[in-house]
Amino acid sequence: MAAASPVSAADSGALPLDVNGDAQISTEEMTVSVLAYMEQTYAGAGADAGQYSDLIDGAYVYTYWNKTAKTIPDSSGQSVILTRPIHRAVVMNGEAAETMRSLGFDSANVVGVGKYILDDPVFFPEYAGLPNVGSVWSPDYEQIISLSPDVVFIYADFMDSKGDEIQETIQSMNPAVHVLRYDLFSPDTYAGEVELLAAAIDREEEGARFASFYTRQMDTVTGRVAAIPEDERVRVYFEGADDFKSCAEGSGYHDKILIAGGRNIFGNATPSYPVVNPESVLFGNPGVVVKLQGTGKLDFGGYGDDDTSKTIGVYESLITRPGWNTIAAVKEGRVHIIDTDIFGGPKHFIGILYLATWFYPDLFADVNPEEIHQEYLTTYQHSTYDVHSQGVFVYPVTPIV
Template sequence: MKQIALLIFLILMLIAPAIAAETDGNVQVGEDELVAMVLAFLSGGSGAPDLAAVQDAAAAYRPAAGIVTDSSGRTHAINAAPSRIVVMNGETLETLRSLGVDPSIVIGIDKYSAERPSFFPEYAGTAVVGSIWSPDYEAIVSLRPDAVFLYATTSKDACDEIQKKLEDTIPGVQVFRFDCYHPGTYAPEIRALGTIFDRKAEAAAFAAFYTGTLDIIPARLSGVAEADRTRVYLENWKDYKTGSSGSGYEEKIRMAGGRNVFSALQTEYPEIDPEAVIGTGPDVIVKLIGAGSYDAGGYDNEDVGAIPGYYTGLTERSGWKALSAVKNGNVHLLHNDIFGGPEHFIGVVYMAKWCYPEVFADIDPAEIHRRYLTEYQRLAIDFSGDIFTYP
């Protein structure tokens, strides 16, 4: 349909007396908008544009600078970098900063990003538009964004509804769907965002840093048989809640070169019996902190004095003193700030080093973390007093 409409439009332009001589250089018309105008003109219905308006639109037409497919599978023509955006997930907001996207174009953010002023100081005065679970539609519409960013797979139904309402309400708005936390899709998402914001070189550099950091692990462990891989028990901030095959937890354990001791369980994120851990005899135990009853440390750096107590409580669980992981000092606390979200690769490197300390003796996860914050996040954060891992 688009090709036919454009062909008709070209014929129309040939027989028209003249095209508009001048246009405002700041006005650009994309393919979808131009085709819609041509079809409306040809229909001749009420409210259809006249020939002069169509000619002006043709003069302002700019071919797409790129084509991107977001993580929902939708393809978008990028005619120009968005200049007024609302970002409703902090993972995408963080990734945009890694690409050096000008924060002044961000005119609205989600409530959870707004609640992290120490990590997102540049957005202290930015409008807050609720969350994907409770969006403030009135606020979003009033901001007149040209692009809105939502999750692709997290709370998909809620984000689908937001997308539909915004596309029905805001003329010409582009709604992009990116997660920016899944290891399997993060590098392509980085590159797609680089195309959207005309930051391809920056995206290539950051993607190379991200993939290069992770690629070291399988390269060095290629000779380690599955049966010989380090056995890992990973527990989140809820006691005895872990992940099985297909879970994000297992994915990251495997990325670190480990073997999940609860891989065979049927439930993706099961709560296990305390005795089950003793029965599996893990070589390494990793406990996630940063939420629930273990909400300390990380970038917010709150109540770090409680963290040693978390560790002691873990190692002194009934029967755990007999575990090799406890006896050998291979029990670790890991903050979710560097295990979830865009920074998951940092936590994976920490786990790889805990699983294979001799193999990765020359790798410093804290230095990788520092590089990420200074070179890509461009943050002047002194996190020497923060706790992301313990001990």
């Protein structure tokens, strides 16, 4: 007698092969489904696409998810119930795309990406040509829904109410689309978010391995600087792309300076990104100066630019500013430029390693941020990019003595 064919759950959101609706795939349900598929194939009748999809996904759930749906908590505090593995993902934020690559997620399962991912073809070559779903600030909802994604990845807390708006709009247009939210750029939360994301995309082992690599780099810095008394920590002046626009408490740049063991001379200023008086920089007499490029009016360098001439020009303009020849950082050759490509997002740990080596060269004499950067790209980003011969990430490359 022919085995009964289960009802397809391909479009219902139900657990595939769960005929009796008890939210679990029993051995009997699995067996019946396999026999039905084999019988139809043997008879030449063929199985429909929904039955085939259910069988494949049901076997996956049965084997890897302990026969039932998988509950996924994300960084926004919500829990999403997945009844199938992710086959079609839309990724709106580059931090998620980069971290998913570190975890070995198959890029063939990404069907659409955000505008800024497409704007970075050197770092994200595998996504060139994919549909553009807009930016997180201006999503193309029609495009997103037309791609029939299982999951859309967006920011968690970074965008405040905007993230809620995106999720609500997507799910009002198609309630079957899951929205998972991760920030994946903050040193305080990154390792934990890696583990959450790894669980969502079934890469738990890879997540543990990558989180260990990341934590090891961060612990190298925090463990060594912990013993430095506050009043002995190097005084740091940080400047963004705009002249004399610094950072203070409440900004990510300030936090990274502290992690690397520095004292931000404008840490108590307001707002979080204050424009400071040039004379106050001279008065603060920083021991190290760090200037940011790769954004705003200094939008050059990074992965997509091998020409150092503009960066050198910025450096020369810094050390020749009126009165700066009196600053300790200038007199001692401790003025540095860092690119946003390695100071924000998932690669923030590379920038922090550079800061630590600039702040305390003797303490971190055995640490080579460039080599760790290369290890990250080769081992976790699966990239052939060579940081020794490509890109402009810091200047000077070695400290000036």
